[in-house]
Amino acid sequence: MVKEELKTEYMTINMGPQHPSTHGVIRFVIKTDGEIIHHCEPDVGYLHRSIEKIAELMPWQSFIPYTDRVDYVAAMNANWSYCMAVEKLAGIEVPERAEYLRVIVSELNRISSHLVAIGAADMDMGAYTPFIHALRERESINDLLELICGARLTYNYMSLGGVRFDAPPLFKEKTLAFLDHFEPVHEQIHRLISDNHIFQKRFRKVAVVSADMAKKYNLVGPNLRGSGVKFDVRKDEPYSIYDQLDFDVPVGKGFEGVVGDCYDRYIVRAEEIRQSVRIIRQCFDKMPEGDIAAKVKRVLKPPAGHIYVRTETPRGDAGYFISCDGKTSPERVKIRTGSFTAMSIIPELAKGLFIADLVAVIGSFDIVAPELDR
Amino acid sequence: MGLGNYFKDIKAGLTSAFEGMSISLASLFVRPVTVQYPDVDVKSDEAMRENYNGPLRGMPDNYRGLLDVDLEICISCKLCEKACPIDCILIEDVKIDKKQIVGRNGKSTMKMKSPIQFDIDNSKCMFCGLCVDPCPTGAIVHTNEFEFNRSDRSQLISRFVKADDRAQLKVRGAEIAIEDAKAKAEKAAKKKAEAEAKAKEEEEASKDQSEAKGTKE
């Protein structure tokens, strides 16, 4: 009789580029033993549009609409990072009212972005209703942003030296009314899903990122804070008027789980939404009258040199490096985004997880494909 | 797993599901937020007030929809063409009879040229509004038109100059060009004549001088 040996081998599965829970077009090549992942290799670049290269062909102002496309879930913040970099480079003073408007729209945008992040994580866990409830609230924020800048997603609201439109009449009232409505509903969404026992079981103690590991992999933003590291560019290297505003930096405390698990990253976002609401209210209290934009020459020629500016976008510390040779367009623009670093940690985390957990991990890191690939 | 944990698990599961179900049932009784778009005229304030509870009513004033150009006041300075990041504006122009126009912003300007071709490729346009900002007369503006499904890609290009207008402008432009050329030639001839006259005078003057010198000597 021929002695047959039982032979087993890993199954290679392509998760993506067309997969419901990869939030865009990302591909993971996973080797699994049944449901358990042994090896996971992210494959990025499906959404690469060479935005950084396009910048080199553009006059300084004309690149702003492209930054909308870097991270279309939080386009205001991307706008702002770029504008701030160029303003610093060219030495443009931004009027105070413009700064306040910028903070308001960016924080509104941060709320909407986090709502998407939370909702998408819920949907990955199979709960559709909280996702749609979150998007329902986001719709109102889109309305507000449309009121102020005329577009719902790719805002192109900021210009070098300020913002392009002043707040329309009733904008303040409408925003405050919305916040009054939003706060309890936001809590309700969390009662619906974040407190749900099944959901917590799916997220707690899964894919734990320790503080050391988070720093080693250079995680940023809520992902870093989820690991218990209290770092927020708005607080630690304040730009614009953030030093005059009063807000807390939430960190993951291991809410009944381990510090740095998926649930921490998730709940930090929820807490940040509450802080953003606080910031917006303060801004409306303090906002002065005045100009909304500094005068900037149409053909801008900043002095030669380079600059690196970091801002706190919803997906973390976004860095814009601009090198300028004194011409009418940048010599080189390099954009550093939070999703990319988050992506690099996934292979290590994925080992030994279930396929269903990988979905949770992607959801909890809030990876947005266009920001990842640019 | 201890027995305590076991019951805690069950209890947590039940209570959280209890609360969750009360919330999803609650939304069953709250009016849906959907606006039935083609049925409801989303541009109108009243229709939206009846059908939608969000912060937005109708269209905001600065809504960035399809672009529209008022050719009457466009002075064909091509600033918009230059500002557009993706070159979706194409302008060609001819000279016209000069006239004074008043822009949307109230400033009056002398209009000397007029476009004979002003095309905006809406399939490329990203409605960023960068072309609107530099326009000196406010000729190019966003409308609140957002429905631009067309059956053909070529229909997506808005051509603002009408064919017969273009023909007229072209003819007139050519005439003006000839007139201009004539005027220029005349001017040049005049200038030349003047210059010649001047040169002659100078020559004569220098001659006179030298003669005067000669007499002195």
Add this chain to the structure above:
Amino acid sequence: MDILIQTIGDIINADLGSPLAAFIALLLVSLAILGFMSLTAGGLSFIERRVAGRMQSRIGPNRVGPQGILQFMADGLKCAQKEDLIPDGADRLLFKLAPVLCFIGVFGTFAVLPWGNGFFASELNVGLLYLMSVTSLVVIGMLMAGWSSNNKWSLLGGMRSAAQMVSYEIPVALSLLPVILLCGSLSFKELIGAQGAMPWDWNILNSPFTFISFFIFFLAALAEGNRTPFDIPEGESELVAGYCTEYSGLRFVFFFFAEWANLYVIGAVAAAVFLGGGHLPFGLESDIVSLLVFFAKSFFMVFIIIWLRWTLPRFRVDQMMTLCWKTLIPLSFVMLFGQAITLLIYHELTFLQSIVSLVLFAICVLVGVKFVSRVLVNIKEQKYKMMHTLTGS
């Protein structure tokens, strides 16, 4: 429909001499059931989508027919027109067989399902047992579908469904046992007959043990029917569409047909076994009324299933197994023994039963009141109270 079944049932019972006549009669019964099943499945698909829509603050399908009620027909027609794709490398025979098996598994259960108090397509004295055995055909169908599609996601889905349904059959059966113990029969007719009209006469409120058994049954039946929070074999966000990833056209419809019909089956079994069938108090009971009452109860259960689906997230594969083997099965054993002991006690102290039932009923009412108050609070929170005073764009 009920009249039809009744008359045909009568014909069969009145021993028809010729086998042909009996065959025709059987065929007619099955056709009637098929018709009912398709209508229910279609109607449920519509109801589910509308309810889901409203729970998510949207409207749901409302374009085809009045209020979109014909949507399921439009969908069915659309699917029928689709190309019937069989992936390259698929096991063609199994691939074609799988949806049929799933369908048969659910269709078979309708043979014993009660329709009100008096109507049965066939009155089997082992009705419950038959029902549970027939539904296990569905597992085979899903496993087949997953295996034969030659797609790794399908395979994972198929394996998951096999693991899930095989495990959850145990708690389903175990949680039905206390009731069987109580009524001493497996036949639906007697199970229904043993219950009374008022809520405290229902099996569910007989003792705390049947009460908990009901929840175990309900959860395990959800898992059997692949419904959230146990929709792991389909797990849209994980496995694309699980075992039916590669299916298109009518075959795909068959799967969903089976799923929605299964919903009704769960509801009907729960209504018949635990919720008192079609009884109505105050002498209002008649055959037709009992039919309506029974439908109302079944569809209420179905509504709860739908409602749960649009509330809860889904379990992970291992948690689902843990829940089954470490929570539900031990618990249902405890319930079984508890019920056995309770029966002994009730036998001695007959008055105790009505007291326990009434207390349980009171608890239910209290929980219901609490629930309604929570719902009211949530409605108030969710309502837009904002922009009515602010006008202008």
